[in-house]
Amino acid sequence: MSAQLPDAVQKAIERDHRAVRPLPPLWRRTLAVVIVALALLAAVLVTHKLRPDLPILSFWIGWGATAIELLAGILLVGLALRESVPGQALTTSTIVLAVAAAMAANGLVALATWIGTHQAPMGLHGGSMCLRNELVISIPAVLLTVFLVLRALPLRPCIVGLLGGAGAGLVADGINHLLCPVSDLRHVLVWHTGAIFVLMAIGWLAGRVWELSRSV
Amino acid sequence: MADQRKPDDHLVELMVGYQKGNMNDFTLLYGELEQPLKRYLWTFVRDGATVDDLLQTTFLQVHRARHTYQPPRPVKPWLYAITRHVALMHLRGARRRKESVAQESLPEIPVPPEVESLGDRALVRKLLLELPRPAQEVLTLHHMLGLSFEEVGRIMGISAGAAKVRSHRALKVLRERAAELDVKEQV
Numbered sequence: 287m288s289a290q291l292p293d294a295v296q297k298a299i300e301r302d303h304r305a306v307r308p309l310p311p312l313w314r315r316t317l318a319v320v321i322v323a324l325a326l327l328a329a330v331l332v333t334h335k336l337r338p339d340l341p342i343l344s345f346w347i348g349w350g351a352t353a354i355e356l357l358a359g360i361l362l363v364g365l366a367l368r369e370s371v372p373g374q375a376l377t378t379s380t381i382v383l384a385v386a387a388a389m390a391a392n393g394l395v396a397l398a399t400w401i402g403t404h405q406a407p408m409g410l411h412g413g414s415m416c417l418r419n420e421l422v423i424s425i426p427a428v429l430l431t432v433f434l435v436l437r438a439l440p441l442r443p444c445i446v447g448l449l450g451g452a453g454a455g456l457v458a459d460g461i462n463h464l465l466c467p468v469s470d471l472r473h474v475l476v477w478h479t480g481a482i483f484v485l486m487a488i489g490w491l492a493g494r495v496w497e498l499s500r501s502v
Numbered sequence: 503m504a505d506q507r508k509p510d511d512h513l514v515e516l517m518v519g520y521q522k523g524n525m526n527d528f529t530l531l532y533g534e535l536e537q538p539l540k541r542y543l544w545t546f547v548r549d550g551a552t553v554d555d556l557l558q559t560t561f562l563q564v565h566r567a568r569h570t571y572q573p574p575r576p577v578k579p580w581l582y583a584i585t586r587h588v589a590l591m592h593l594r595g596a597r598r599r600k601e602s603v604a605q606e607s608l609p610e611i612p613v614p615p616e617v618e619s620l621g622d623r624a625l626v627r628k629l630l631l632e633l634p635r636p637a638q639e640v641l642t643l644h645h646m647l648g649l650s651f652e653e654v655g656r657i658m659g660i661s662a663g664a665a666k667v668r669s670h671r672a673l674k675v676l677r678e679r680a681a682e683l684d685v686k687e688q689v
Contacts, residue, residue: 291529291532291561292554292557292558292561294558294562295532295558295561295562295565298562298565299525299528299565302565303523303525303528304523305521305522305523306521306523306568306569307521307569308521308569308570308571308572308573309569309570309571309572311572371570371572371580372567372570372579372580372581372583372584372587373575373576373579373580373581373582373583373653373656373657374579374583374656375583375655375656375657375658375659376659377655377659377660377661377664378659378660379661438567438570439563439567439570439584441583441584441586441587442659500591
């Protein structure tokens with residue numbers, strides 16, 4: 287069957303009908319995030335002093351918690367990358383469940399560390415520094431996520447931004463868990479978990495701005 | 503009922519050819535999908551000129567984003583998702599600009615076979631228009647355009663189960679409304 291193309295479409299195609307390489311499969315795009323997360327972890331381990339109480343923490347509360355948060359963060363970024371391909375929309379329940387499970391994992395890590403360290407209460411001490419650290423650590427993950435998302439075509443950019451922000455935030459929090467010496471639950475929930483919420487909000491807002499700029 | 507419809511393999515071939523820069527494949531793809539996409543767009547707008555504009559915008563968007571199609575995935579969910587986005591953006595823009603949407607009568611498009619027996623075509627079309635848009639969308643995509651519930655879910659961001667439930671409820675509402683009208687006519 288042959289058809290008469292509308293003028294604008296015909297012109298657009300004549301201007302640019304070069305061959306394009308299809309987007310790599312999801313696992314390969316997510317692998318890029320894994321590599322960046324591990325490189326970030328390695329860079330932080332080399333350049334920063336680890337938290338002084340790390341040797342007395344059990345393996346699971348120390349390194350295990352970091353691994354869980356990294357994994358949860360990478361999975362969320364993977365979901366954001368999937369959502370950014372047309373025809374691969376996630377259901378609302380998947381999105382809610384994934385974000386809730388990741389935040390629950392973050393909460394459990396905070397609780398287990400607080401119980402495991404028997405540290406004297408320190409309140410909200412040194413919080414803004416932790417918030418800043420997490421935001422700085424998250425930058426490479428955020429930039430990579432933005433790059434990969436923009437290579438695709440996010441039809442619901444707010445959701446993609448929210449998932450991507452949460453994922454990058456969890457990766458950063460998992461790494462910061464090895465650095466921050468304060469285990470007080472209030473400090474962790476307000477400043478560490480707060481940083482994840484800040485990144486989620488930034489992601490959502492960035493998506494909204496992008497969406498408005500592309501409105502027909 | 504088992505929901506096992508196969509993706510259109512020839513559409514995948516055309517799409518792969520198009521990605522390789524073959525313009526003829528694009529023209530064939532356009533010819534094959536122009537009418538089904540128009541039918542789908544009619545669930546969002548009721549004005550022929552706007553449908554044509556949106557179809558054009560859709561294909562421009564498709565052209566810009568042709569690399570985001572990942573063979574050998576089915577082409578239709580990818581394409582209908584872009585179409586849906588273009589239509590929703592248009593509706594959002596029209597709401598913001600407070601434009602009134604022209605209401606034309608629906609063109610001669612087929613109605614789902616499941617509801618064809620409910621009455622004459624004009625009545626069925628009128629009843630279809632009374633349904634909420636998401637229900638119309640599911641009926642159009644599944645019953646008229648032949649997409650599986652799984653594919654409908656991936657286009658609309660709902661689960662295959664939810665798409666099935668929406669379709670079932672929509673058909674039930676249509677049957678009830680048709681029966682109601684039938685009773686009124688007899689009185």
